[in-house]
Every structure is written in structure tokens, then in C-alpha cells.
Amino acid sequence: MRPDALSYDEMSARFAWAVPARYNMGVDVCDRHCQGPDGGTATAIIEEGPDGSVRRYSFADLRAASSRLANALAARGVGPGDRVAVLLGQQWETAVAHVATWRLGAISVPLFTLFGLDALSFRLADSGAVALVTDAAQAERIADLLPDLPTLRTVLCLGAGSTAASDAAQRVVSWDAALAAASDRHAPADTGPDDPALIIYTSGTTGKPKGALHGHRVLLGHLPGVELPQNLFPQPGDLFWTPADWAWIGGLADALLPSLHHGVPVLAQRAAKFDPEAALALMARHGVRNAFLPPTALKMLRRVEDPRRFGARLRSIGSGGETLGAELLEWGRETFGLTINEFYGQTECNLVVGNCAEVFPVRPGAMGRPIPGHTVAVIDPDSGQPVPTGELGSIAVRRPDPVMFLGYWNNPEATAAKFVGDWLLTGDTGRMDADGYLWFVGRDDDVITSAGYRIGPGEVEDCLMKHPAVAMVAVVGMPDPERTEIVTAFVVPAPGALEQHGGEEGLTRALQAFAKANHAAHAYPRRIRFLEALPMTTTGKIMRKDLRAMG
Numbered sequence: 334m335r336p337d338a339l340s341y342d343e344m345s346a347r348f349a350w351a352v353p354a355r356y357n358m359g360v361d362v363c364d365r366h367c368q369g370p371d372g373g374t375a376t377a378i379i380e381e382g383p384d385g386s387v388r389r390y391s392f393a394d395l396r397a398a399s400s401r402l403a404n405a406l407a408a409r410g411v412g413p414g415d416r417v418a419v420l421l422g423q424q425w426e427t428a429v430a431h432v433a434t435w436r437l438g439a440i441s442v443p444l445f446t447l448f449g450l451d452a453l454s455f456r457l458a459d460s461g462a463v464a465l466v467t468d469a470a471q472a473e474r475i476a477d478l479l480p481d482l483p484t485l486r487t488v489l490c491l492g493a494g495s496t497a498a499s500d501a502a503q504r505v506v507s508w509d510a511a512l513a514a515a516s517d518r519h520a521p522a523d524t525g526p527d528d529p530a531l532i533i534y535t536s537g538t539t540g541k542p543k544g545a546l547h548g549h550r551v552l553l554g555h556l557p558g559v560e561l562p563q564n565l566f567p568q569p570g571d572l573f574w575t576p577a578d579w580a581w582i583g584g585l586a587d588a589l590l591p592s593l594h595h596g597v598p599v600l601a602q603r604a605a606k607f608d609p610e611a612a613l614a615l616m617a618r619h620g621v622r623n624a625f626l627p628p629t630a631l632k633m634l635r636r637v638e639d640p641r642r643f644g645a646r647l648r649s650i651g652s653g654g655e656t657l658g659a660e661l662l663e664w665g666r667e668t669f670g671l672t673i674n675e676f677y678g679q680t681e682c683n684l685v686v687g688n689c690a691e692v693f694p695v696r697p698g699a700m701g702r703p704i705p706g707h708t709v710a711v712i713d714p715d716s717g718q719p720v721p722t723g724e725l726g727s728i729a730v731r732r733p734d735p736v737m738f739l740g741y742w743n744n745p746e747a748t749a750a751k752f753v754g755d756w757l758l759t760g761d762t763g764r765m766d767a768d769g770y771l772w773f774v775g776r777d778d779d780v781i782t783s784a785g786y787r788i789g790p791g792e793v794e795d796c797l798m799k800h801p802a803v804a805m806v807a808v809v810g811m812p813d814p815e816r817t818e819i820v821t822a823f824v825v826p827a828p829g830a831l832e833q834h835g836g837e838e839g840l841t842r843a844l845q846a847f848a849k850a851n852h853a854a855h856a857y858p859r860r861i862r863f864l865e866a867l868p869m870t871t872t873g874k875i876m877r878k879d880l881r882a883m884g
Contacts, residue, residue: 421491544744
């Protein structure tokens with residue numbers, strides 16, 4: 334991918350995918366690095382704990398721990414094709430759990446620790462997860478869900494002594510005890526690149542989330558889209574960090590896995606929330622050279638007084654999720670002495686467009702150019718034909734493509750609807766200029782982009798409708814200077830609900846707490862407005878544009 338002297342046009346012309354006939358992501362990011370003369374002693378993950386303590390783990394450590402976990406899971410009946418959910422933060426054991434799952438030929442299902450109980454219950458049930466790797470706090474939280482999850486036979490729990498409910502306690506197994514009893518040698522499954530390896534749930538505008546199922550090849554498909562925006566990654570001395578949680582495609586496949594593939598160490602830290610000054614100090618303290626920083630994080634960093642005083646010395650910053658303007662790009666140059674490279678993709682087909690300031694000029698407002706190896710065009714979604722240069726259309730990616738998903742888990746109808754012929758529709762409207770730069774214009778649907786997360790209004794609405802104080806609800810994204818959009822709920826309260834909760838302020842607090850507990854702490858409605866009725870079409874559809882116009 335990265336002969337440094339090549340221009341973008343030469344890179345694109347010479348690029349060819351090298352996807353082997355047999356391939357396993359776990360072997361790629363782990364065992365492969367243990368074959369050399371050093372036996373895998375190079376650092377894979379550096380973890381800074383909440384108390385400031387630092388632990389370093391080598392690739393040999395990763396092979397031994399993932400082998401033990403794979404053997405422990407296999408002893409409990411987990412095999413090829415089974416789903417193993419991972420409900421942990423950005424930490425060493427998260428990487429171990431994914432690698433162990435892939436060693437078995439099983440499918441990992443990353444879950445966000447800020448999900449509420451409804452969100453967790455749906456994903457665990459829909460995926461049919463047979464095992465869950467988590468910690469004691471999360472095991473306690475989901476204990477009451479277990480009776481309704483008959484396929485979930487095993488909960489491997491970090492931390493001494495889970496306090497899970499007694500009827501579920503028999504399923505909860507100590508991580509330490511299970512690994513101590515297992516061998517540190519394991520022969521990985523002989524998988525092909527198209528064998529399923531990963532399910533990441535993505536939000537939709539209506540109904541439940543859909544599980545994007547990826548094959549082992551998804552890691553190879555991500556590599557060019559990391560190498561280019563991270564300024565020809567890797568280079569000697571590189572060290573990668575992102576505040577993005579590893580439960581999402583951005584943290585897992587844009588940072589952790591590509592870095593491990595290249596033998597580049599990854600910094601892990603479990604932060605309760607993003608603190609810009611703490612982030613600058615962390616990057617300086619560990620000598621971070623490469624970072625994926627979502628736009629919201631960049632905006633928060635920009636508010637720090639004299640950020641250069643912390644001494645962070647980054648070589649590259651990639652960002653994605655919303656368009657970066659000229660002011661933010663200039664701030665990046667003044668602060669870090671580099672140009673922030675924007676990139677673009679989605680859970681189903683990630684990192685297909687991007688910038689690389691070291692190879693071609695970055696145009697403020699443009700998402701970049703198609704990453705070599707990916708065919709990206711702006712098409713007419715009805716005919717499936719590219720539109721003329723400069724005209725608006727649907728941003729689409731042509732299959733086959735190694736980074737593209739295999740389909741939605743147990744949802745062939747939604748999979749078929751994602752394609753027009755061989756073009757995968759991203760759901761975004763844009764245009765391409767004469768030089769091949771892509772410009773984002775807007776979403777084709779009502780998915781909310783907030784602080785780097787894509788949030789489906791349907792899930793938030795379903796959650797709020799379960800509260801007895803809500804008669805009707807509609808959720809939209811409203812513009813916000815820091816988060817891009819904030820989740821906003823328009824609620825028709827049930828009779829007497831306002832009085833019972835002490836007015837609008839009291840009911841707002843109650844609904845926000847309910848959404849945090851039952852849906853997700855990152856996707857609760859930060860703003861709630863109460864209406865006597867929702868604007869509806871004659872056919873009974875909510876007029877979301879009218880709600881947005883209310884401000």
C-alpha cells in the first residue's frame with residue numbers, strides 16, 4: 334500500500350488486494366508476531382489504569398492469554414460460528430476476548446458498557462450469544478436479564494466474586510479461575526477470509542438495530558484506510574491511541590486491530606468521559622504518535638488554553654464522523670504541526686474515503702478521495718448509474734470489497750435493500766468534484782450524528798414509549814455546535830403526567846434517567862419538549878422536518 338514516493342494516482346493504479354485463501358484475524362494480530370526471533374516480546378498493548386499504574390503486554394502475552402480463554406470457552410461448548418459477546422471497556426481483556434473468539438472460529442459481538450438494559454438484552458438475544466465476557470459490575474447489572482436469554486450459557490466475569498442473582502449465578506464463571514485452569518496453547522481454527530468473525534450493531538431510523546456481520550477479511554479491508562489518513566502508517570516509533578471505545582467500529586477497526594496487524598503498540602485507557610486536558614497529558618506521557626480523534630473530541634481540545642504546554646508530539650491525527658472545517662484544520666496545524674486527515678465510512682463498509690496531507694492537498698470541507706482499493710462513486714439510487722461530476726446523488730461503494738460486510742445478521746431483506754446492483758448505498762448524499770474529492774451533503778434518513786455516535790431515533794422512541802408518562806414521542810437530531818447534533822425528544826405526555834412529576838422540568842429529568850438506564854447513557858435525549866400533539870401526515874407518519882423546524 335505505502336511505497337512512500339508514490340503519488341495518489343500511482344498508489345491507486347498500482348494497488349492490488351492481497352487476501353489469502355485462508356485467513357484468521359486472531360492469528361494476524363497475535364500469533365504472526367510471535368514467529369520471529371524475538372518470540373513475540375514486542376509490546377502490543379500499554380494499559381494505564383484509573384490509578385495511573387501502567388502495564389505492558391507483549392504479543393506473546395496476547396497469544397498465551399487468548400489461547401487460555403479460547404480453551405476455556407471451548408470447554409464450555411463454544412465452537413465455530415457461535416457468538417461471544419464482549420461487554421468491556423478499553424482494556425487488555427477486551428483484546429484478549431476478541432482474539433480468543435476468532436481463534437475458535439467463533440463470532441465476537443462487541444457491546445458498549447454505556448448501553449442500557451433494553452439495548453443489551455436485544456443485542457444478546459438477537460445475536461444468540463452463547464457466552465459473554467464482562468466484569469463484575471456489568472454482570473451485576475445484567476443478572477436480571479439472564480432468565481430471558483436461554484442461549485447465553487456462560488458469563489465469564491472479571492473481578493473476584495460476582496454478586497449476580499442466585500438463579501443466574503450458575504452461569505457466571507470467574508475469568509481468573511477459568512484461565513488458570515486452561516492451557517496456554519491453542520491451535521487456531523482454519524478459517525477463510527469470508528468466514529464470519531464479527532457482528533457490530535448499527536442504528537437505523539426505525540425499528541431495532543441491525544447487526545452488521547463481517548468476515549475475517551474486514552481487517553485487511555481496513556488497512557489502506559488507516560495507512561493513508563494516518564500519514565503513511567506505520568513509521569518507526571509509532572504508537573496509537575484513540576478515545577473511541579473498542580466496542581465500536583471506529584475504536585476496534587480504525588485503531589486497535591490495524592495497529593496490532595502492523596506490530597504497532599496501542600495505548601488503552603478506561604476513561605469515564607473524555608477530558609481534553611487529561612487526553613493531552615496522556616498522549617504526552619506515553620509518547621503517542623498516532624491518534625483517531627472524533628470531531629467532538631477535537632472541538633473540546635480546541636477549547637483548552639495553550640494545548641501545546643502539555644507536550645504531545647503527534648505525527649498523525651485521523652478524524653471521521655462529520656466534516657472538518659477550515660478553522661479546525663488550521664487549529665490542528667498550529668497546535669500539533671500537522672494537518673488532521675478526515676476519513677469516511679460506516680459500520681457496514683468502513684474507511685473507504687479519506688485524506689492524506691502528505692500525499693495530496695486537503696481541501697477543507699471535503700471528506701477526501703477514494704482510498705486505493707475501493708471503488709466509490711456518487712450514483713442515482715434508482716438507476717444505479719453514476720451521476721455527472723458535481724451533481725448530487727447517493728454515495729455508494731461497489732462490491733466485491735474486502736471491507737464490506739457480509740450482510741445483516743438474520744435480516745436478508747435489509748441486506749438486499751442496502752444494495753442497488755453491485756453498489757452498496759451508504760445512505761448519505763454527496764457530490765464528487767472533477768479531481769475526485771467527495772463532499773458530504775447530508776443523510777438520506779433520520780439517523781442522528783452526536784459526538785461521533787450514530788444514533789437511531791427509533792430505539793430511543795421505543796425506550797421512552799415504555800415509560801407510563803409518555804403517550805406519544807418522536808425523536809430527532811437538532812444542531813449543536815459541539816456535538817454536531819443532540820438527541821431531542823418531542824413528547825406528548827400521558828394525562829396527568831406533568832402534574833405527577835412536578836411539571837416539565839421534573840418529567841424531563843425522569844425521562845432522561847429512564848432513557849439512560851434502559852437504552853444508553855450516550856443516546857439519551859439531552860433536550861425534551863412537550864407538545865399537545867405531534868405533527869403527522871394524513872397517512873399517520875410523523876413529520877420530523879416540522880419538528881426540526883420548531884428549533
